[in-house]
């Protein structure tokens with residue numbers, strides 16, 4: 001099995017090109033099922049999750065052509081409405097074919113995703129939202145069976161909790177429903193806006209994406225379009241934290257600074273100088289050690305849970321004590337035990353971790369447990385003395401395009417071995 005070996009000590013400097021966002025491209029690829037013509041998506045990152053989604057769409061019968069950073073999906077040949085367990089279990093975002101299949105074909109069978117390392121991650125909010133549009137849904141033998149006799153019906157629906165995936169599933173279904181849908185307490189993540197932009201380019205009538213109230217006037221048909229995926233704010237944040245931890249100076253290019261307010265505020269608090277110029281963010285730490293920061297994860301525009309592990313790595317190597325509250329997922333501290341192996345000082349009490357910056361971290365063999373945990377171990381390895389060997393890096397390949405090549409181009413000591 002492949003591993004990543006990080007040799008600590010290098011100060012990062014240079015430019016890194018940010019890829020398209022994993023969490024935008026996955027729902028957008030699922031949304032292509034709604035169209036009656038081929039849809040061309042560009043700025044598609046090379047990620048394992050993208051390949052899984054392509055496999056899922058091809059398994060439904062869609063034509064999928066992947067050329068460089070573009071993927072064209074032709075949904076006209078779809079002849080199956082079943083998303084099998086084998087694919088859904090490896091990638092929870094597969095559940096996002098539920099809304100499109102239901103709205104387009106009146107029929108969908110999607111395996112329940114089940115839990116994962118970071119929490120139980122139920123899909124009850126997806127189901128309730130689709131039921132509000134008139135779908136008949138049963139859950140049986142591990143599958144969600146959704147049916148609609150005729151078109152779904154537009155409705156007003158209030159989400160009990162803010163859920164990115166549920167907002168996306170119901171938004172996609174509402175695009176082809178009969179009448180107007182109003183979604184209240186919708187997630188406001190930039191990836192929702194990107195999905196709505198793509199749907200609108202296909203001919204949907206969606207307004208309010210990026211606010212808690214999304215209004216969708218259903219249309220009878222959606223057509224083809226070309227859409228470029230938004231930049232990955234989590235990849236951007238990960239590289240900026242790497243720069244901050246190593247006292248370096250790094251410019252993230254082709255990114256979207258306006259999607260990173262909470263993260264950039266925390267980096268400033270840690271002592272970084274941040275300069276924004278169009279789609280470029282430059283972080284300069286002027287060789288200093290970062291100061292520890294406190295943070296609480298919450299839905300956008302607050303601090304993203306997908307950056308929590310990376311900031312915990314920063315706090316481990318920072319000056320002072322940082323208090324981290326995780327409010328989104330019940331088990332998203334899996335990286336703590338691995339960071340402890342590097343010499344970190346972290347106490348966890350429920351959803352709160354108290355991190356005392358250690359004078360020195362030391363390289364050790366560690367194991368990646370989930371995607372962002374893997375990133376946090378690389379970050380800690382960048383400032384640890386000696387070598388950190390990270391096992392189970394398939395988690396990393398789900399969501400970071402060529403992370404070792406990008407870090408290595410910034411001067412990091414990092415390599416992948418078989």
Ligand SMILES: CC(=O)N[C@H]1[C@@H](OP(=O)(O)OP(=O)(O)OC[C@H]2O[C@@H](n3ccc(=O)[nH]c3=O)[C@H](O)[C@@H]2O)O[C@H](CO)[C@@H](O)[C@@H]1O
Pocket residue numbers: 022023024026092093119120121122123124125126127161162163164165166187305306328329330
């Ligand atoms: C592919 C993708 O975009 N993944 C992101 C998406 O995941 P995902 O869409 O799965 O996350 P949600 O926003 O749905 O989850 C938020 C919270 O709601 C709960 N919940 C969710 C759905 C539901 O039906 N019932 C329920 O109780 C979850 O268990 C969790 O505690 O948003 C998360 C929160 O920003 C990010 O960490 C993930 O990277």
Ligand SMILES: C=C(OP(=O)(O)O)C(=O)O
Pocket residue numbers: 022023092093306371372399
């Ligand atoms: C939790 C994440 O992704 P997913 O929802 O695909 O598991 C993530 O991107 O950090």
